[in-house]
Amino acid sequence: MELATFGAILGFALDLEEQRASFYEASAQGDVPALFEELTRGARKRLARLERTRREGVAEMILEPISGLLADQYQPDVTPSGDQAGLLQQAIALEETVLRFYRQAADKMPVREVARTFSRFAEETERHLQDLQAHQS
């Protein structure tokens, strides 16, 4: 499905963060609970930021169609499975998907403030990836 409207993109981002939060919450066990708990909190904060962005970023003057962003390309596996190593691997794959989504959505989004929020989320996600990879090694 193409994410062709402002609301569809923001709605998808909200769903993605909801899934992230649930995944990390359910996976916070073993040696990496602190990091996973931090990522859960981060996802919850993002939800609030995205809600605010959706409220404040919409402007009827620029509700022009957006093209080229396909929801199917950003569907991470968010059902926790396997041991700790497996969960870490799953988290890395999840963050890679999220990173790709925010980068591409920032490029497509015509509303500058919203694009900036997405870019900031992408930068944060890059740091999360580094943290997860550090735990993996």
Add this chain to the structure above:
Amino acid sequence: MESRSDETLDVTNPATAEVIARVPLSTAEEVAEAVNAAKEAFTTWRETPPYTRARYMFRLKNAMEEQFEELARSVVLEHGKIIDEARGEVRRAIENVEVACGIPTLMMGYNMEDAAAEIDEECWLQPLGVFCCVAPFNFPAMVPFWFMPYAVTCGDTYVVKPSEVCPISQNLLFELFDEIDMPPGVVNLVNGDKRAVDALLEHPDLRGLSFVGSTAVGRQLYAKAAANGKRAQIQAGAKNCLVVMPDAVLDSTVAAIMTSAFGTAGQRCLAGSLVLAVGEVYEPLRDKLVTVASKIKVGDGMDESVQMGPVASKKALSRVLSYIEKGLAEGATLLLDGRTTKVEGCPNGYFVGPTILDKVTPQMTVARDEIFGPVLGIIRVEDLAEAVEIINGSMYGNAASIFTTNGKWGREFKYRVKAGNLGINIGIAAPIASFPFSGMKDSFFGDLHGQGLDGIQFFTDRKVVISRWF
């Protein structure tokens, strides 16, 4: 308070045709009670310091932010527009509240020492009393907020009569006034139809009216307001042209035209409903408009992926369909036919898809009348001068836009066109809250428009004090 009226109207969800509420039609007696309550509240409200009045607006803004999604969803349910458009509408309502928060500065008067020998002169802005708004169905949450926040922060008191077709969001917004502890009588809501409007305009204590709606009704209300000695700002109908020059950036231009012509299913007074294609741009523009418009996803506005909702009522649907028929009968050709649009899961909805008529001439009914639906006509013109002549030949003067990369054409356009809201590479020339929502010719009756400083002027009197001390 509950209406005592035993007359009600059904409010339907245009996407499903289901009845979602029943609105009482307030009696003349109830309208008088609302104006009387506003008059009584005025005495103390006008003495309330502007800083305090502004604080109510800060609270209102916060309450609206908290209820943002609920408000937007209520607009979708009652009107049918898509959720993003509804969010944009609620946002603009909030922006007007934000501008009105600046009232301690906005309503400062001015003065001059030594206007004559040892004489000083000052000008105060003072509130007048009770004002009202008669709102249309197409922006049910936003339109009263073009006026009410300014009136109330200026120290006036207010009565809103929302559209009887879409009254829900305004009723929800009035619940927020209770939440923020607005003093009783400062803002009041009456539901109803023409009889309620007549009762408002005939009430001796009403000082002024803000109206948004059709030119035919607006003209009558303007005359009636004048006859009854009331101020009036009447924002009326429109027929807005979008001029596309041969050097326009085609992809961006077409995207802007899509939202202008088909956003809110064409039911806005800023909708571009005629494309004036200049010279050789005609063919590529026509083809691209059809290609892009045919991909617009029509459906229930609650679905985030939908790009265009239904029209607001069965009556509106019949009206739009009859205009398409009329266009064809008068010689236009149909490039894209929205009459056959069906939406899965919404068999009874008032849907008409994006429709594009070609070979339209300025004399045709579809080029002269406000259709208020997702119907875009294309007229081929030779040059900018011909385009301007067509725009200026219209009885309306609400909005017009030009798409070009040439600054000289842009300047020529903004200098010559007789319309109140102009766009240069903008599809919907909607003034933000601190600017007046303009309009000319039969698109506006009055002197001072809604929003911004015009609002402050409309809702205040100027008192000049000349003083000398012996």
